[in-house]
Amino acid sequence: MNHWLMKSEPDVFGIEHLKAAPNQTDHWDGVRNYQARNMMRDEMQIGDPVFFYHSNCAEPGIVGIMQVVKSGYVDHTAFDPDAQYYDPKSDPEKPRWYMVDVQYVRDLKRNITLKELKNHAETTLTDMPLVRKGNRLSIMPITEAQWHFILELE
DNA sequence: GCCAACGTTGGC
DNA sequence: GCCAACGTTGGC
Numbered sequence: 001m002n003h004w005l006m007k008s009e010p011d012v013f014g015i016e017h018l019k020a021a022p023n024q025t026d027h028w029d030g031v032r033n034y035q036a037r038n039m040m041r042d043e044m045q046i047g048d049p050v051f052f053y054h055s056n057c058a059e060p061g062i063v064g065i066m067q068v069v070k071s072g073y074v075d076h077t078a079f080d081p082d083a084q085y086y087d088p089k090s091d092p093e094k095p096r097w098y099m100v101d102v103q104y105v106r107d108l109k110r111n112i113t114l115k116e117l118k119n120h121a122e123t124t125l126t127d128m129p130l131v132r133k134g135n136r137l138s139i140m141p142i143t144e145a146q147w148h149f150i151l152e153l154e
Numbered sequence: 155g156c157c158a159a160c161g162t163t164g165g166c
Numbered sequence: 167g168c169c170a171a172c173g174t175t176g177g178c
Contacts, residue, residue: 009164032162033173056164114165134171136163 002043003142005051005062005130006102015052015064015107024104025069029077030085032097036139041072041098043141050102051142051150053130054111061113062150070101109154116153124149 006028008014018026031037045068052064075097077083078090090096114130121131128146129135142150 007164035173060165133165134163136172138163 001045002048003050003144003147004039004044004048004068005053005140005142006066007053007055007138009056010054011057014054015066015104018052018066018102018104021104025101027070027075027099027101029075029099031075031099031138032078032085032087033136033138035137037096037098039139039141040100044068044100045071049105049147051147055138059111059113061111061116062108063111064107065105066102067105068100069103072098072100075099112150112153117150120149 010016013026018024028040031040048068050066050068051062052066053062054060074092074095075085075090077085078087078095078097079092080086081088087096117125117128118131121128125131125146128142129137129140
């Protein structure tokens, strides 16, 4: 089992949206980055725990936990010309983009902010892309040690 | 295959 | 809203 962190802008799709979805489950569509795509397509497995991270907002940070409930499958929104993340280069015969389904598990007791996580960038979290400058990866693996360390901060 | 131009991400 | 960092595109 692997642990993960996934970023989303709360104004676009935040943890409140996931909580309000049917079955508190939704598909994580719109990822248009190959590294992130590969992780969803090849590595994320049902039952994997995932941190929900709010990006591009007043207080970026980890706000909750979800779990993978469906492993990688084709992101059909790439085929829809009216969809925001339409990609004409993704051919239904040879799909380029994939997604997973995630289900809400719980809110963290508080927002564990990026600022706070960065305090540990030179020690426990040194290998965590999130706390490194210029990182734009929207899905990243988290080691079990990092996962537990972060939860200890809660 | 190089690399400049361009678009996007995301913190601040 | 600014802008640094980064990924992608496309000309050559």
